[in-house]
Amino acid sequence: DADVTQTPRNRITKTGKRIMLECSQTKGHDRMYWYRQDPGLGLRLIYYSFDVKDINKGEISDGYSVSRQAQAKFSLSLESAIPNQTALYFCATSDHRGPGDTQYFGPGTRLTVL
Amino acid sequence: DAKTTQPNSMESNEEEPVHLPCNHSTISGTDYIHWYRQLPSQGPEYVIHGLTSNVNNRMASLAIAEDRKSSTLILHRATLRDAAVYYCILPVYNQGGKLIFGQGTELSVKP
Numbered sequence: 506d507a508d509v510t511q512t513p514r515n516r517i518t519k520t521g522k523r524i525m526l527e528c529s530q531t532k533g534h535d536r537m538y539w540y541r542q543d544p545g546l547g548l549r550l551i552y553y554s555f556d557v558k559d560i561n562k563g564e565i566s567d568g569y570s571v572s573r574q575a576q577a578k579f580s581l582s583l584e585s586a587i588p589n590q591t592a593l594y595f596c597a598t599s600d601h602r603g604p605g606d607t608q609y610f611g612p613g614t615r616l617t618v619l
Numbered sequence: 620d621a622k623t624t625q626p627n628s629m630e631s632n633e634e635e636p637v638h639l640p641c642n643h644s645t646i647s648g649t650d651y652i653h654w655y656r657q658l659p660s661q662g663p664e665y666v667i668h669g670l671t672s673n674v675n676n677r678m679a680s681l682a683i684a685e686d687r688k689s690s691t692l693i694l695h696r697a698t699l700r701d702a703a704v705y706y707c708i709l710p711v712y713n714q715g716g717k718l719i720f721g722q723g724t725e726l727s728v729k730p
Contacts, residue, residue, distance in 0.1 A: 509662075536716065547706060547720025548663065563717065595662050599716060607653070608718060610662030 508532045509611035511596050517617045518586050526581045526614050528596030537579035538597040538608065539563075539571060541590075548595060554579055555601075586618040623707045628725045631697045639692040639724050641707030646687050653710055653718070654681065654692050656703040663706065663720075666692065702728045 512527045528537065535556050540548035540563075550563030554573040568590060572580045583590055593615050597608040624642040631637040643652065653668040667674055667681045669690070674681040680693040694701055706723040710716050 538717075540718075540720075542720075545722075547722060548718070549720070550714075550717050553717070561714075563714075597662075601716065606716060607665040607668065608655075608663075608716070610664065613662050 509596060509598055509609055511594075511611040511614050513614060514612065515615045517619065519619050520587055522586050524583045524586055524616070526594055526596075526616070528579045528581070528611060530577050530596075530598045530609075532598055532600070532609060533576070534598035534600040534609075535576065536599045536601050537573065538599075539569075539579065539581045540595045540597065541565065541592040542595065542613075543592050551581065551594075583616075583618075586616075588618045591616060591618045623709060623721055625705070625707055625721065625724045627722060628727070630727050630729065631694075631701075632729050633699060634696050637694040637697045637701070637726065637728075639694075639705050639707075639726065640689065641691070642689045643707070643709060644688045646709060649712075650709045652681070652683060652687075652690050653708045654679070655706045655708060655718070655720075657706070657723070658700075658703045666705070697726075697728045699728050699730060702726055 509530045518524050538553040539551040542548045549565050552571040553561050570582045593613050595613050596611040599606045599608045654666040655663040657663045667679050669681045682691045704723040704725050706720050708718050
């Protein structure tokens with residue numbers, strides 16, 4: 506089984522709808538991240554969490570919110586989706602052993618907002 | 620945040636070595652150099668990282684210049700499965716270990 510899973514894998518929604526993307530991990534890591542990727546570009550950080558109930562904004566948090574109610578789960582919500590939020594969304598985890606720690610990514614959720 | 624510069628694309632032949640360069644002239648003394656890659660339709664995956672010394676693992680080698688202003692990821696024998704976008708990254712540790720992904724180098728491997 507994959508260590509970092511994301512649901513759904515694909516989602517098409519309409520402008521103005523609320524949508525939630527889920528991320529679960531079995532790696533036992535404390536830190537979790539949400540990134541988005543636009544075509545032809547690298548990933549940009551939306552939010553990150555160091556531990557349960559800890560939430561920190563990334564570089565592009567406007568229009569998004571997150572929830573970390575359990576160590577293994579980190580949810581990303583779009584309260585009122587808009588077309589320019591159409592992108593590929595990735596969740597990642599790390600165990601923060603120090604400056605050399607690495608991140609482990611999920612398979613991604615492809616979101617289309619019509 | 621320190622910036623990295625990579626060529627947009629490179630080509631290689633299968634079973635030949637590949638050297639992927641990265642410039643990071645504004646690197647600070649405590650910045651680690653990380654490499655990730657993203658295969659088509661997949662999430663990024665960690666490849667290797669280092670601080671000052673050259674590093675080897677089962678996937679690749681990382682050669683770091685003495686002044687640390689550049690590094691090279693070395694794939695010793697490229698396979699078709701190594702075709703991916705390779706990102707050279709300096710994680711931002713005062714922002715939760717944020718990874719700043721540039722455009723990376725798209726590596727194509729010819730049979």
